[in-house]
Amino acid sequence: MKRDSLKVALLGCGVVGSQVVRLLNEQSADLAARIGAPLELAGVAVRRPGRKRDAAVDPALLTTDAEGLVTRDDVDIVVEVIGGIEPARSLILSAMAKGKSVVTANKALLAEDGATLHRAAREGGADLYYEASVAGAIPLLRPLRESLTGDRVRRVLGIVNGTTNYILDQMDTTGASFTDALEEAQALGYAEADPTADVEGFDAAAKAAILAGLAFHTRVTAADVHREGITEITAADVASAKAMGYVIKLLAICARSEDGRSVGVRVHPAMIPRSHPLAGVREAYNAVFVEAESAGQLMFYGKGAGGAPTASAVLGDIVAVARNRLSGARGPEESVYAGLPVHPMGETVTRYHISLDVTDKPGVLARVAEIFARHDVSIQTVRQEGHGDDAQLVLVTHRATDAALTATITNLRELDIVRAVAGVMRVEGDETP
Amino acid sequence: MKRDSLKVALLGCGVVGSQVVRLLNEQSADLAARIGAPLELAGVAVRRPGRKRDAAVDPALLTTDAEGLVTRDDVDIVVEVIGGIEPARSLILSAMAKGKSVVTANKALLAEDGATLHRAAREGGADLYYEASVAGAIPLLRPLRESLTGDRVRRVLGIVNGTTNYILDQMDTTGASFTDALEEAQALGYAEADPTADVEGFDAAAKAAILAGLAFHTRVTAADVHREGITEITAADVASAKAMGYVIKLLAICARSEDGRSVGVRVHPAMIPRSHPLAGVREAYNAVFVEAESAGQLMFYGKGAGGAPTASAVLGDIVAVARNRLSGARGPEESVYAGLPVHPMGETVTRYHISLDVTDKPGVLARVAEIFARHDVSIQTVRQEGHGDDAQLVLVTHRATDAALTATITNLRELDIVRAVAGVMRVEGDETP
Numbered sequence: 001m002k003r004d005s006l007k008v009a010l011l012g013c014g015v016v017g018s019q020v021v022r023l024l025n026e027q028s029a030d031l032a033a034r035i036g037a038p039l040e041l042a043g044v045a046v047r048r049p050g051r052k053r054d055a056a057v058d059p060a061l062l063t064t065d066a067e068g069l070v071t072r073d074d075v076d077i078v079v080e081v082i083g084g085i086e087p088a089r090s091l092i093l094s095a096m097a098k099g100k101s102v103v104t105a106n107k108a109l110l111a112e113d114g115a116t117l118h119r120a121a122r123e124g125g126a127d128l129y130y131e132a133s134v135a136g137a138i139p140l141l142r143p144l145r146e147s148l149t150g151d152r153v154r155r156v157l158g159i160v161n162g163t164t165n166y167i168l169d170q171m172d173t174t175g176a177s178f179t180d181a182l183e184e185a186q187a188l189g190y191a192e193a194d195p196t197a198d199v200e201g202f203d204a205a206a207k208a209a210i211l212a213g214l215a216f217h218t219r220v221t222a223a224d225v226h227r228e229g230i231t232e233i234t235a236a237d238v239a240s241a242k243a244m245g246y247v248i249k250l251l252a253i254c255a256r257s258e259d260g261r262s263v264g265v266r267v268h269p270a271m272i273p274r275s276h277p278l279a280g281v282r283e284a285y286n287a288v289f290v291e292a293e294s295a296g297q298l299m300f301y302g303k304g305a306g307g308a309p310t311a312s313a314v315l316g317d318i319v320a321v322a323r324n325r326l327s328g329a330r331g332p333e334e335s336v337y338a339g340l341p342v343h344p345m346g347e348t349v350t351r352y353h354i355s356l357d358v359t360d361k362p363g364v365l366a367r368v369a370e371i372f373a374r375h376d377v378s379i380q381t382v383r384q385e386g387h388g389d390d391a392q393l394v395l396v397t398h399r400a401t402d403a404a405l406t407a408t409i410t411n412l413r414e415l416d417i418v419r420a421v422a423g424v425m426r427v428e429g430d431e432t433p
Numbered sequence: 434m435k436r437d438s439l440k441v442a443l444l445g446c447g448v449v450g451s452q453v454v455r456l457l458n459e460q461s462a463d464l465a466a467r468i469g470a471p472l473e474l475a476g477v478a479v480r481r482p483g484r485k486r487d488a489a490v491d492p493a494l495l496t497t498d499a500e501g502l503v504t505r506d507d508v509d510i511v512v513e514v515i516g517g518i519e520p521a522r523s524l525i526l527s528a529m530a531k532g533k534s535v536v537t538a539n540k541a542l543l544a545e546d547g548a549t550l551h552r553a554a555r556e557g558g559a560d561l562y563y564e565a566s567v568a569g570a571i572p573l574l575r576p577l578r579e580s581l582t583g584d585r586v587r588r589v590l591g592i593v594n595g596t597t598n599y600i601l602d603q604m605d606t607t608g609a610s611f612t613d614a615l616e617e618a619q620a621l622g623y624a625e626a627d628p629t630a631d632v633e634g635f636d637a638a639a640k641a642a643i644l645a646g647l648a649f650h651t652r653v654t655a656a657d658v659h660r661e662g663i664t665e666i667t668a669a670d671v672a673s674a675k676a677m678g679y680v681i682k683l684l685a686i687c688a689r690s691e692d693g694r695s696v697g698v699r700v701h702p703a704m705i706p707r708s709h710p711l712a713g714v715r716e717a718y719n720a721v722f723v724e725a726e727s728a729g730q731l732m733f734y735g736k737g738a739g740g741a742p743t744a745s746a747v748l749g750d751i752v753a754v755a756r757n758r759l760s761g762a763r764g765p766e767e768s769v770y771a772g773l774p775v776h777p778m779g780e781t782v783t784r785y786h787i788s789l790d791v792t793d794k795p796g797v798l799a800r801v802a803e804i805f806a807r808h809d810v811s812i813q814t815v816r817q818e819g820h821g822d823d824a825q826l827v828l829v830t831h832r833a834t835d836a837a838l839t840a841t842i843t844n845l846r847e848l849d850i851v852r853a854v855a856g857v858m859r860v861e862g863d864e865t866p
Contacts, residue, residue, distance in 0.1 A: 023583060023727060033770035034582050034650070131580060137728035139572075139580030147564060147572030149467050150456065150748020217467070277734065280713060294456060294745035295570035298735035301710065302728065312727035315583020329762025337466035 006035070006322045007042040009075045009100075011066055011091055012082035016105060016132070017044070018054035019311035020079060025056050027315070035322045043069045045091075070095040077321055079314060080104040081132075085112060092117060096124035101321040103314055105132035111206035111222035114213065118334035127324055127331045129317035134207040135160055135286045137309030138302040139316070144214040144290070145332050151292040153215040156254040157429060160207040162284030162304045163198035164230050164250040166190045168269075169282050171238045172247055178233055190284050200229035204252045204267040212254035212265040215290070217338040220254075220265055226345040228268035237423055240355065240394075246271035247279045251428060255348075262343040271353055272429035279429075289429075346403030351380070351430070353396050355423040356412060360391035364417050368393060371411045375404040396427060439468070439755045440475040442508045442533075444499055444524055445515035449538060449565075450477070451487035452744035453512060458489050460748070468755045476502045478524075503528040510754055512747060513537040518545060525550060529557035534754040536747055538565035544639035544655035547646065551767035560757055560764045562750035567640040568593055568719045570742030571735040572749070577647040577723070578765050584725040586648040589687040590862060593640040595717030595737045596631035597663050597683040599623045601702075602715050604671045605680055611666055623717050633662035637685045637700040644721070645687035645698040650771040653687075653698055659778040661701035670856055673788065673827075679704040680712045684861060688781075695776040704786055705862035712862075722862075779836030784813070784863070786829050788856040789845060793824035797850050801826060804844045808837040829860060 008024065010017055024031070024041055032038040044057060045066035053059075063069055070078050070091050078095040080102060082088045088109050092102050097120065104110070110117065110133055121128040131141045135158070144153070159165050163185055170181040182199065185191035197203045205225040212220040230250050241248050249272055254265045272279050277299050281287040286304030291297055303309040324331055358364050365382065372379055377400040385392045397405065412418050441457065443450055457464070457474055465471040477490060478499035486492075496502055503511050503524050511528040513535060515521045521542050525535050530553065537543070543550065543566055554561040564574045568591070577586070592598050596618055603614040615632065618624035630636045638658040645653040663683050674681050682705055687698045705712050710732050714720040719737030724730055736742040757764055791797050798815065805812055810833040818825045830838065845851050 019727070027583065027585065030585070030650075030771075031583060034768060137725075138731060139576035142575060142580050143572035146753055147575050147746065147749040149752045150460065150464065150750075151745040152460065152463070217463075277713070280710070292570075292745060294452070294741040294748070296736045296739075296742050298571060298733075300731075300733060302731035306729075308727040309729050312584040312725060313580065315727075316580040317583075319582045320579055323765070324762070327762050329757070329760050332756070335467060338463075 005038045005040040006076045006325060007040050007074050008077045008079060008318065009042050009069045009072065010044045011070065011078065011080045011088070013044050013046045013053060013057060014081070015307040016081040016310045016314065018057060019307040020081065020314050022054060022056040023311050023315050031319060034319055036326050037322070039318065039322060042072065042075050045069045066091050067094060070100065071098050075100055076325055077318060078102050079318065080106055081314065082106070083108065085109055089113060089116070093120050096120040096126045099124050099126055101127035101325060103129045103317040103321060105130065105310055105314060107133040107203070107206040107210060111209040114210070114221070114334070115219055122333055125330070127321040129321055129331060131317050132310045132313035134210050135288060135300070136302070136304040136306065137312045138286060138288065138300050138304065139313070140288055140300050141214060143300070144211070148290070148292055148295060151294045153290060153292045154256055155291040156211050156215050156288060157278065158211065158252045158288035159249055159278055159281050159286055160252045160288065160304060161198055161204040161250060162286055163191045163195065164204070165281060165286070166284040167199070168230060168233070168248055168250065171233070171235060172242065175235055175239065177235050178231060199231050201227045201250065201267040204250060208252035208254055208265050208267050211252065211288070212263055213336070215254055216256060216263050216340055217335045218263060218340040219336045220263070220342055224265055224342040226266035226268070230269050233269055237425065240423070241271045241425070245274050246427070247274055248425065249278060253428065257343060257347065258349070262341045262347070264343050264345070264348040266345060266348060268426060270426040270428040276429040346401060346406070348402045349399050350402055350405070351397050351399050351427040352405045353425045353427050354394070354409070354421065356393045356395070356418050357420040357422050358391050358393050359417045359419060360388050361417070365393065367415060367417055368412065371415065372397070372408055374411070375408045376400065377404050377408050392422065438471045438473040439509045439758060440473050440507050441510045441512060441751065442475050442502045442505065443477045444503070444511065444513045444521070446477050446479045446486060446490060447514070448740040449514045449743045449747065451490060452740040453514065453747050455487060455489040456744050456748050464752060467752055469759050470755070472751065472755060475505065475508050478502050499524050500527060503533065504531050508533055509758055510751060511535050512751065513539055514747065515539070516541065518542055522546060522549070526553050529553040529559045532557050532559055534560035534758060536562045536750040536754060538563065538743055538747060540566040540636070540639040540643060544642040547643070547654070547767070548652060555766055558763070560754040562754055562764060564750050565743045565746035567643050568721060568733070569735070569737040569739065570745045571719060571721070571733050571737065573721055573733050574643070574647060576733070577644070581723070581725055581728060584727045586723060586725045587689055588724040589644050589648050589721060590711065591644065591685045591721035592682055592711055592714050592719050593685045593721065593737060594631055594637040594683060595719055596624045596628065597637070598714060598719070599717040600632070601663060601666070601671070601681055601683065604666070604668060605675060608668055608672065610668050611664060632664050634660045634683065634700040637683060641685035641687055641698050641700050644685065645696055646769070648687055648723070649689060649696050649773055650768045651696060651773040652769045653696070653775055657698055657775040659699035659701070663702050666702055670858065673856070674704045674858070678707050679860070680707055681858065682711060686861065690776060690780065691782065695774045697776050697778070697781040699778060699781060701859060703859040703861040709862040779834060779839070781835045782832050783835055783838070784830050784832050784860040785838045786858045786860050787827070787842070787854065789826045789828070789851050790853040790855050791824050791826050792850045792852060793821050794850070798826065800848060800850055801845065804848065805830070805841055807844070808841045809833065810837050810841050825855065
């Protein structure tokens with residue numbers, strides 16, 4: 001298809017959208033050279049056209065008629081950076097029904113209803129690209145979708161939420177409490193006024209669902225993801241991890257089961273050894289660790305959010321779909337041939353770090369150890385700290401199912417010699433069996 | 434194009450080739466699902482068919498007639514893992530002339546004569562993919578070619594040779610000499626009996642040329658790359674760097690000049706701060722740091738060599754070209770639209786760490802400082818160590834052109850008060866201007 005230009009419709013003109021406009025303008029000659037035809041911005045759908053915007057945005061292109069814009073005959077590519085489920089989904093579906101290719105950064109929509117989008121893309125003969133939906137600027141989905149497609153991914157372990165990483169890093173570095181670190185993150189613009197989506201792990205869970213689907217060629221939605229946030233992490237937890245040579249990170253973990261017949265997808269805080277490559281990921285950076293059978297261990301690191309980094313990923317996708325349109329080709333479709341079920345959290349194999357406040361008398365360890373043995377959970381290390389009313393047992397287990405570990409904790413709480421289960425945290429990234 | 438199967442011809446069946454065969458066999462069902470048609474191994478060209486090989490390789494597929502194999506009418510994809518310039522180049526060109534797509538891991542050939550291969554691909558309507566040629570299993574070229582194509586790369590800074598990283602890491606960790614660390618690397622199979630290509634930086638220079646071409650959309654050959662190896666690095670250099678909070682790494686550095694009108698491409702040992710993400714890259718791992726205008730700082734980390742990791746990258750490319758063939762599409766062509774010249778090393782802006790053995794008398798620093806001033810090189814830090822015959826001045830400069838720094842060193846050698854220039858090392862990854 002020889003074309004004078006390819007027309008792009010942009011939905012949303014906030015932090016990311018305005019950077020997309022800026023890059024389309026500033027890089028227009030380079031983009032045209034890379035694509036083989038110039039890109040032209042056909043229109044920008046916004047809710048409030050009167051609002052003050054980046055100087056790069058030509059007011060004449062603004063419209064409130066998003067539906068009209070995405071179905072315009074001359075539009076080739078629709079870029080959706082509104083976020084949220086509706087109206088984003090309806091607009092994307094309208095565009096694809098007209099054969100427009102779509103580039104989106106919308107993790108929530110992909111994690112909730114990616115199947116519908118992929119089906120619409122297939123039926124409309126359109127491309128659906130979404131590199132910016134996970135880990136912002138880091139090229140991660142394309143490597144998973146394409147580079148590693150001849151390999152077999154075993155596990156994806158990532159820091160995919162910059163806000164919580166900033167908070168945990170501050171807690172680790174300065175000893176701050178969760179509340180103080182959150183306030184600082186808010187003051188710096190790393191956390192929103194309502195931080196729920198970040199600190200409760202919803203954002204990371206959506207990304208985990210997308211990563212798991214791509215890594216394992218199966219369909220995973222946000223509802224399949226076991227999710228725990230970081231609001232209960234105390235300065236004492238962080239200090240205790242630090243003393244043992246660990247750091248606490250909010251991890252998104254996608255793993256095949258040992259028999260390869262199911263996958264586990266979870267987001268929760270975990271202790272990782274300071275020697276692990278993910279331990280050095282500071283501030284609001286993201287990093288994703290991928291283990292594949294042949295490739296071995298890979299890591300991808302960079303900025304997971306922000307206008308310009310996210311726009312960079314969006315532009316990469318725009319170039320790809322533009323090239324596909326010119327050559328009449330299509331990018332990779334949804335790959336779900338493996339059809340692996342997502343197993344419940346109880347079947348996940350992990351390790352626990354447990355702190356117990358105990359009464360300080362002989363025989364305590366024997367009784368505690370008996371509870372672990374009852375559930376077939378073996379203990380890797382145990383040490384006693386303090387004396388009298390401050391006596392504490394700190395245990396780290398070997399790998400066991402989460403169900404067995406949970407049952408162990410339940411039984412420990414029932415023991416008269418256990419005054420309190422002071423802390424329970426999973427341990428990851430440490431290959432001790 | 435509906436096809437019963439896509440036929441693959443393999444050139445070479447050594448460490449990488451035998452792993453490619455293994456993966457094609459083991460993963461055949463998954464690969465067929467990902468591609469949309471099964472892959473079939475049409476033949477394997479080897480020099481010595483009688484040699485003992487991996488059990489995965491069907492002896493009936495072996496042939497010594499490589500030219501006949503790559504031009505066979507039923508072959509769709511040629512995978513070249515022989516390495517070296519000839520006969521690899523002739524075979525690739527023969528294959529492309531017949532319209533076969535080519536996947537190669539051949540960094541030396543791409544860095545010497547990539548232009549010829551790309552032209553042959555274009556003329557033959559064939560794909561040329563070479564992810565495995567740089568940094569083994571790490572998906573790096575596809576992100577540069579595709580994900581970052583809407584951005585503007587400023588700099589690529591990488592550890593792209595595992596052998597030298599292993600040697601330098603051993604020297605840093607154990608205090609070993611270069612010779613001892615090399616011997617250990619040889620004993621472990623990380624270094625070849627003739628280690629020249631690795632320790633003199635030829636391997637890294639070829640990779641730097643490929644990376645620079647992709648990052649800056651221009652044409653760079655191995656001959657354009659300024660190259661220094663690690664054979665002169667002493668245990669004292671490593672210890673001195675360590676004492677200052679630095680680590681010595683062999684870096685491949687590709688950077689736009691400050692005015693954006695030329696590029697510099699170089700491979701040399703350099704001191705980097707221990708806090709830099711590349712400093713933590715241990716043993717034979719590779720990692721590449723990319724700075725782009727919008728994406729910011731990205732890092733890619735993983736295994737840079739080895740049969741299975743390299744085969745993983747080859748398989749990813751096979752899947753891509755197979756999918757392209759089925760859909761009648763083509764992958765990205767050579768992108769050289771920027772046509773930027775490679776500037777000489779003298780124009781590169783860098784910093785130097787310099788150790789001078791000096792006579793211990795008043796006025797020495799003033800005379801040394803005058804030499805730096807004469808060349809407009811400003812000094813960031815200076816300290817004196819030892820006394821009398823052991824007196825040493827250790828200086829770190831601000832950024833200056835390599836030509837000015839070299840001239841400074843030349844003049845310093847001529848000073849009567851300088852008994853010897855004991856060490857000169859570039860400092861990178863430290864953004865002090």
